[in-house]
Amino acid sequence: MKSNLNNYNNWLKNIKANNVRKTLIILCLTAFFFTSCYKDKGNYDYKIPNDVAITIADSVVVLQGDQLKITPVLNQKVAANESGLNFEWSLAVAGKTVADSTYQVLAKTRNLDISTVDIKTKRDYYTLNYRITNNETGVVYRKLIKLFVTTNYQTGWLILDQSGSTADLNFINPDQEKAYYKLFSKVNTGTNLPLSTHHAYSFYVPYSDPEIAFSTVIYGNEGYLIDNGSFKILSNFSSLFFSKPAVIKPEFMHQNLGNNVSLINNGKLYYMNVSAGSIKFGDEYKSYDANGYTLAAQAFPYYRGSGMFFDNLNHRFIRDSYISTTFATSTMAFDPSYTAFDPINIDPNHELLTIGKIGSIYNSTLIAIFKDKTNNSCYIYGMEGGYKPTLFKAVENSPDMYLSVGFAYAPSRNQMYYAVGNVLYQYDVLSNNSLVAYTFPAGEDVTALQTKNSESIAVATSNGSNGTVYTFDIEATGEVTFKNKYENFGKVKDINYRY
Known part of the structure; x- marks a missing residue:
């Protein structure tokens, strides 16, 4: 009896389970039916981006x-x-x-x-x-x-010439073998460079940020900062000082081995540090003693940006101290163990003609040529590293060096070039001897010369009415090989290579 009752209960459970399953199936089928009959009113018309x-x-x-x-x-x-x-x-x-x-x-x-x-x-x-x-x-x-x-004036020879009552700037592009004339006057309408313009410079500082490249022309008591590419005037030279000096008389400029550009203005030294992008000169350098100084328009660029200069007032060499605006004392500026000459007591009869250098970039020797005012003989002074007085002797076998219109150096060749009349001479510093490097046509006198490192040299001549610029390659021996000739300039006063 009990067994039958259990079988009956199991039968009821199975019926209920089957009913639940049937109900679920019916509900699912109903939901599917109504879903399939529903009309989707959404917008599913996707656009492909028009990249x-x-x-x-x-x-x-x-x-x-x-x-x-x-x-x-x-x-x-x-x-x-x-x-x-x-x-x-x-x-x-x-x-x-x-x-x-x-x-x-x-x-x-x-x-x-x-x-x-x-x-x-x-x-x-x-x-x-x-x-x-x-x-x-x-x-x-x-x-x-x-x-x-x-620009067509990116790298090459910057030429300052004179014609009539004015001066002007020209450019020689050696890659194109072409000269461009009267560039300053063409773009600066109504402004002429006076005949007293004596130097044109171009500076490029590769490690500045932003990049610094500019040119200047200087004369009398003024000058101009000009754009390298267009030759347009950017400002008067007198505006290039943080504190304007009482006397504006720019005489000489030079870029040292670092980011410094030096200026000799009215015999005083000023520096422009362009590493931070500033084109302004700082304060005037002061003498290390009470004697003051008046610098010659020459400079020897020493490593790390400092330089050696010649003081015409006290007839001595002086050196900037690099980290201040006071010249270094003689005990700090020179190595006393080298005694070829006394750098702070130069013979008063010796008049400075040129300062340059020979040797490698970072271990160069200062070379200075002086003329003896009593007999016009020349003497060479040398300071190894710019501060070790190691060389003093009379210049030999070098005709009329004291009459030279200019001097140019090929440091790695140990050569110096000078010119008298229509003759270019090659002076070998180590052998203390000069050779004729080149003879220009009769009636053409050399008026200016400049080297590009130790690679090439440009020499300007004048026949009295027209100027010509000759370019030469410098060989390993220091000899020069004619490269090209550019005519139709005025009388060339200055040559500067734009790197």
Whole structure:
């Protein structure tokens, strides 16, 4: 009896379980039926983004002053429709610090077509940013381009000449074997350089940030800072001082082996440290004693930026102290164990003609040539490293050196060049002997000369009405080999190589 009752209960449980399963199946089928009959009113018409692919050269070179023209190729993923696109060209302009750096908007056009007359030349490149914005999606597409702004006057010989009642600046591009004339007067309408203009300089400081490159011309009681690429006046020379001296009389400039540019103004020394991007001269150097000083317009660039100068007032060599604005005392400036001559007691009858150097860049020897005022004989003084007096002797076998219109040095060749009349001489410092390096045509007298390191030399001559510049390669022996000739200058006063 009990067994039958258990079987009955199990039968009831199975029926209930089957009913539950059937109910669940029915509910699922009903839900599926109503779902399949429901009409989806949502918008599922997805659009493929119309991406833009920009094709432009990775780098562009343009001459300063020319039109910068760039026509990008734009490939769109879906349809070539540019009506919904915005365009912008901008130039990254480096400042003295990262915070000073800006983007200068050049144009808001699909293609770029602008003048580069106001974009300064650089040895390095600018970053040109081409930016396209899709107005519908807000997506931005961009392309960065290296922009090189150069000039025909990037590297070569800067020539200062005179004709009529004015002076002017010219340029020789040795790679192009071409001369460019009257560049200063062409771009600075109404402003002429006076006949008293005596030097033109070009400076390039590769380790400054931002990059520093500039030129100057100096004369009488003034001068100009000018742009390297365009020759446009940037400012008067007298504005290049943090504290303007009472007397403006620029006489000599030189770039030392570091980031310093030295100036001798009215016989006094000033330094410009351009490593931080500043083109300003600091305070006047002071004498280390009560005797004062008046510097000759010459300088020996010593390693680490300091230099050796000659004091005409006290007839002595003096050396800047590099870390202050007071000249180093004689006990600190010179090595007393070397006694070829006394650097602070130079013979008063000896008049300085030139200061230069021979040897390697970082271990060069100062060379100074003096003329004896009593008999016009010449003497050579040498200081190893710029501070060890190791050499003093009379110059031998060097005709009329005291009459030379200028001196130029090839340090690694141990050579110095000088010129008298139409003859260029090659003086070998170690053998103390001169040879005729080159003889120019009769009637042409040398007026200026300058070397580019120890590689080449430029020599200017004048026949009384026209000037000519000859360029030569310097051989390992110091001999010169004719390279080229450039005519139609005025009388050349100064030559400077722009690196």
